[in-house]
Amino acid sequence: xxxxxxxxxxxxxxxxxxxxxxxxxxxxxxxxxxxxxxxxxxxxxxxxxxxxxxxxxxxxxxxxxxxxxxxxxxxxxxxxxxxxxxxxxxxxxxxxxxxxxxxxxxxxxxxxxxxxxxxxxxxxxxxxxxxxxxxxxxxxxxxxxxxxxxxxxxxxxxxxxxxxxxxxxxxxxxxxxxxxxxxxxxxxxxxxxxxxxxxxxxxxxxxxxxxxxxxxxxxxxxxxx
Ligand SMILES: O=C([O-])CC(=O)C(=O)O
Ligand SMILES: [Mg+2]
Numbered sequence: 001x002x003x004x005x006x007x008x009x010x011x012x013x014x015x016x017x018x019x020x021x022x023x024x025x026x027x028x029x030x031x032x033x034x035x036x037x038x039x040x041x042x043x044x045x046x047x048x049x050x051x052x053x054x055x056x057x058x059x060x061x062x063x064x065x066x067x068x069x070x071x072x073x074x075x076x077x078x079x080x081x082x083x084x085x086x087x088x089x090x091x092x093x094x095x096x097x098x099x100x101x102x103x104x105x106x107x108x109x110x111x112x113x114x115x116x117x118x119x120x121x122x123x124x125x126x127x128x129x130x131x132x133x134x135x136x137x138x139x140x141x142x143x144x145x146x147x148x149x150x151x152x153x154x155x156x157x158x159x160x161x162x163x164x165x166x167x168x169x170x171x172x173x174x175x176x177x178x179x180x181x182x183x184x185x186x187x188x189x190x191x192x193x194x195x196x197x198x199x200x201x202x203x204x205x206x207x208x209x210x211x212x213x214x215x216x217x218x219x220x221x222x223x224x225x
Contacts, residue, residue, distance in 0.1 A: 005147050006148040007148060010149055012080075013055045013164045013180050017164070018054060026166050026170040029184075038172070040133075041171050043131050046124065046130050047124050048169055052168070054079050055077075055079065056081055057072055058150060058151070058160070059083065059148055060148075061084060061085070061094065061144075061146045062144035067146065069084055079109055081111070082110075083159055084112065087146070091138070095132075097119040100126065104126070110130065157174050158174075160177070164176075
């Protein structure tokens with residue numbers, strides 16, 4: 001059996017759940033899933049204002065080699081987010097506007113790179129959202145095998161093909177596919193709670209989350225003078 005595979009079928013998250021998760025945003029989804037799933041914050045957006053959710057198409061590449069991103073293109077379906085990792089740390093510019101054009105033509109809504117990106121001005125102009133660990137002009141070759149749609153670790157988080165990935169200006173969170181429905185429900189409740197809290201905070205109320213702010217601080221040994 002080969003050590004390298006391209007898995008062509010991925011079970012995906014339903015589009016209406018992805019849309020709901022995108023509306024909730026990364027920080028709320030992360031809280032709603034028990035503060036789990038946040039990728040390393042050094043994997044950062046290259047643009048501002050993008051907020052997307054999609055099913056993960058995962059790519060494991062040899063460092064300095066983007067062959068497997070090319071191999072992933074034909075597995076992409078509309079609404080997917082391509083998650084690229086390398087088998088050892090790399091900041092090389094593995095994806096630029098050409099590869100992004102190819103992925104977008106197959107319906108990818110964004111790319112997460114635990115590696116480097118280049119052609120940043122063109123990508124911003126295209127409006128194709130990318131989150132990456134580095135921006136680097138360093139070119140890569142197309143010579144080494146790797147895998148598509150296998151479990152990977154990106155930004156320190158395990159990601160399975162078909163998991164929900166949500167990304168915005170706050171960063172990136174992954175939600176395992178079997179928890180997406182419960183997480184979306186919890187996120188919506190949290191957003192409704194926050195709306196009520198916001199009104200109370202705007203009215204000047206203190207300690208809205210803590211019932212009684214002063215007794216809590218005193219219990220923790222903080223002295224009021
Ligand atoms: O071609 C590459 O290897 C990466 C790149 O710059 C592009 O996709 O435009
Ligand atoms: Mg280029």
